[in-house]
Amino acid sequence: MSSASARLLRLFEGHRLTPTQRRIAHCMVRRATDAPFLSSVELAELAGVSQPSVTRFAVALGYDGYPALRRHLRELPAIEGTGGAEGGPQAFPAATAAGNAYQQAVRAEIDNLRHLAELLADPAPVERAARVLAGSPTLPVLGLRAAAAQARGFAYFAAKVHPDVRLLDEGGSMLADRLDAAVRAGSEALLCFALPRHPREVPPALEQARAAGLRIVMVADSAFAPVAHPDDLLLPAAVGTGLAFDTACAPMLLARVLLEAMCDGLPEAQARLEEFDARAAERGLFL
Known part of the structure; x- marks a missing residue:
């Protein structure tokens, strides 16, 4: 940026x-x-x-x-x-x-991370969003197209500490069905990764979630993401635009920060992590 x-x-x-x-x-x-x-x-x-x-x-x-x-x-x-x-x-x-185009892209991402660090000087917005997500019995995580990787990474780690995380990373007619299923399962909040270019399936999915009473927490590339609503808890993290395809280091790091804050709001988080580590050792999951 x-x-x-x-x-x-x-x-x-x-x-x-x-x-x-x-x-x-x-x-x-x-x-x-x-x-x-x-x-x-x-x-x-x-x-x-x-x-x-x-x-x-x-x-x-x-x-x-x-x-x-x-x-x-x-x-x-x-x-x-x-x-x-x-x-x-x-x-x-x-x-x-500042060097060649690759170096400039890296330096631009460093600037994005510095800006994120400045925003996190006030941790209240992240902590408030984390409490909302941690308190939802079922937690749908939405991210389509370019944002799918961010949603998938968050859902993978969140599932280790949250009892019911549901990844929504595909659009189409099934998306509405999967949202309905999450609501029936007791969802009270939805986490959305909104990164450019913003897919046209995202706004109707968010409208459906809001109509069902879900609180929306959004990690977006700017505080003015076109899919956001004034009532959303929006956490901005800029993407890099210096290469042919956008880079998303800052949104990824913000997602990990949000996870860290979520763990503080989940009383069984540490026990779940220890249980996973024990099972992983028994099954020889990692080298």
Whole structure:
């Protein structure tokens, strides 16, 4: 994530935004260097929303209107001098001296992890989310396509300490059935990994879960994930975009942190781990 994107995230965080407004914010983060130079009409077209929605978005952030927001963006030190339409000096001259593309991708992930560490300075959101997940008798874990690997990894380890974890990593007509089964089994919460590109099956699955009364905990690539709802417990962790395919080191680490916090809310967690270790030794599971 660039410094410009990080600045925008810090500007937007802490505001209760509607799904449409999150979509606008997400678009601006993705186009951070261009954002200060976009008109409200251009931003609306890029985000796929109406021009009045852009105005309401700026007002929701505390500005008199979009022109005031754009003026503020142009004053941010991390965005000044990016050139925009004028082709001025670059704000990040070190980027060209940061090594080859592979090294730059690694360094970008390190920046994502540093940003995650800053967010975790306040552990309350993770601890609150962990209590919700630990208290659910049945715990469905949703992650489709690119997010499936994150969901699968979480479910694998969570099943060692939680009595009933159900992995939902395939879309299609069976997804609704499996959600219904989890609700019948007593589920009170659902963990969703929402990473780009966001599959179109995710929103209806989350709507079904919310309609059934499930509390949604979401690990997403930004605080403005387009599939999120204002009532969700959303934990952001940026993905790397420097390679042909996104990298998800920060979401993976955040998932492990969430697991650690979950263990504190499960009184039998340590006993379950010790029991697993004993059985694994008996069966010779590991070298």
